[in-house]
Amino acid sequence: MNAAPAVDMKQVGAVLARFEKGERSHLVHLLQDLQSEIHYLPGEAIRAAAEYLDVPLNSAFSVATFYKAFSLVPRGETIVKVCLGTSCHIRGAPVVVEDLRIGLGVGPGETTPDMKYTVEVVNCVGACALAPVVIANTRYIADVKPGTIVKIIEEG
């Protein structure tokens, strides 16, 4: 387990300030914004959000753990998302996961110890014609052939 870096509460405060105080319906939206700023949701940030919106802490955690978009642990610099939609699945995506497991040493949901890469699997990114697809941060890698993905990602 990697030690979590200290949370910049100023940064959290700046995000909170964009929302109306006490407006409970903003919870999902606020957490999304926090996640895109900090790249994950530290416990302190969720607590601050719950207090700010006047939402019980358990509801805030229940939302944060319900949606897949949220991560409660720090993630790597590059998020490698392997699409496991049906089309990708039958066109070889499981091999891509295998390649990453062997090449980067991490499986889905895990982060390399140097915090460089986090491997995730997602259910369909809507680019089925390019199956199998991998998205490294915002870069789409189409029609991934067996044995090639690690090199493509490392070369950036």
Next chain:
Amino acid sequence: MGIANRKELEARRKALHKANENVKTHVRVCSGTGCAALGAFEVYDALVKESKKAGLPVQVELEPCGKEKDPLFVSLTGCQGFCQIGPLVHILPDDILYTGVKVSAVKDIVEKTLAGGQVVEKLLYKNPEDKKRLKGRADIPFYKGQELVALEGCGSVAADSLDSYVASGGFSSLAKALKMDPDQVISEVEKSGLRGRGGGGFPTGRKWRSCVSAEGDERFVICNGDEGDPGAFMDCCIMEGDPYRVIEGMIICAHAVGSSTGFIYVRHEYPRAVERLSLAVKTCEENGLLGKKILGSDLDFDISVARGGGAFVCGESTALMRSIEGSVGEPRAKYVRSVQRGFRDKPTVLNNVETFACVPSIINEGSDWFTSRGTEKSPGTKAFCLVGKVVNTGLIEVPMGTSLRDVVFGMGGGIIDGRPFKAVQTGGPSGGCLGEDHLDLPVDFDALAKAGSMMGSGGMIVMDDRTCMVDVAKYFLKFLMEESCGKCVPCREGVYQLHAMLDKLSRGEGEPQDLEKIQRLGKEIQVSSLCGLGKSAPNPVLSTLKNFREEYEAHVNDKRCPAGVCRDITTFTIDPDKCTGCLVCKKACPPDAISGEKKQVHIIDQDKCTQCGACRLVCKFDAVVTN
């Protein structure tokens, strides 16, 4: 510049239409997800730059008072459909479709075609059957038999330009609807027989009418863009490629049901759709097409774009509404329907993206026009994503009632590498797999349901003989097990158990009575789950068990996976007669289990092999065989 009323809209449309007509050549670069991933934005930039360099009169926006003579309009459009061979560049009026366009090819296009009036042969689509190059969409089999209604503007209008949409007749339908009585609008939609394109197939007009008759001081209009079905991206394409059409459909609905607040719920995996819709909403607000007194009428309507959080269950209407309210997206029992008490317990109309995209055409052209397409009970057209092991993959729209054979073998061009067809999966995780004997089935809501599958949102995944039906069913169950919200027991525990049983089968540990158990449990989950996710969760397994029973039996009785997919009961070996010693499989093998020198027969070390199947996937000589 705002559009205060119908007259101003008409004046603007005329000016833009004229500007559009003055354009001598349209160059449309597809920026759908597929083409964009392959570099369409770079191609667009290069096209603009090179054309300017060549002294061509380039426009990137429609200019009603443009000074240039015979301008060249270069635009970024939404998905043009044929994602397989992107990036696509479509040149009109000559109907030249360039495929697989790289930045390096742009110079050729500009010099030879745009300046010289010639066709660059090597960029044209090559028909795999006779290797002949085909010039335009009119000649290419993929586009034949298609009829575009919901996708009409997708691929033709400039995706982020209100002007381009207005020039193509956009918002004229809204203007017409606002002149009509709300009741008349609903009647027209009712008469069109439009059914919900999200999969349920509920009559849209009836939904709108029940919302109007429900009691409440406030009403909401919600557009469901949480396209969660893996293997489906129609709604994504519409939201990215023609966002104004969706907005226009929603405003018409707001007028019909008397709503002043709307939401578009988009899944977060579609960042470009979020971006383009947000821009379109903002542009509409600035131009007076959203906000107070739209087009001079009494209608006030605002739209907010809400991002999803990555939960499949949020595509279910009541869960989606909870999610917009900022809570966990758990569905509720529908004793009281959403049209009566939905979002914030007020009457709410929730329709799918494609449904809203059909509305403007229905109002403009009339319900008779719409019902002249499709079948009696399922009028109109339907967009499908044709994907999987089919030669031509992409986005299509066909009249309802078109046969699966026409889709898979006509537009789709058959199976990759000429392998045998096995099944087509429709309806996503809630649907089913239909085999060869269903190929002549006319595709509409009722025919698919009768055959044990469903329309779903429109994914069509084609499978060949190397797709294992047990594995596919297990795949969907795993998906649903992870996506189940956990609120009701049949779904939370039942799907888990179904998955465990299939997993047992795939490991070769199945017993003969398991198949009956699977069937019984599946039926119980169907009748006792709370929401659509659970009710339909057993469909993939039940439909494959019905249509491909012999494959299940092979797993149970012979402990063998005929398709060679289930790892625990499959071994891979290399046929020495077929192996050419090309090294390709050796390079592709993740655990380095293959040995052999160039031009010598390769051997798989069974101790190292993880049965991932990479070697078989890359072998061009069919030399990798399974037991």
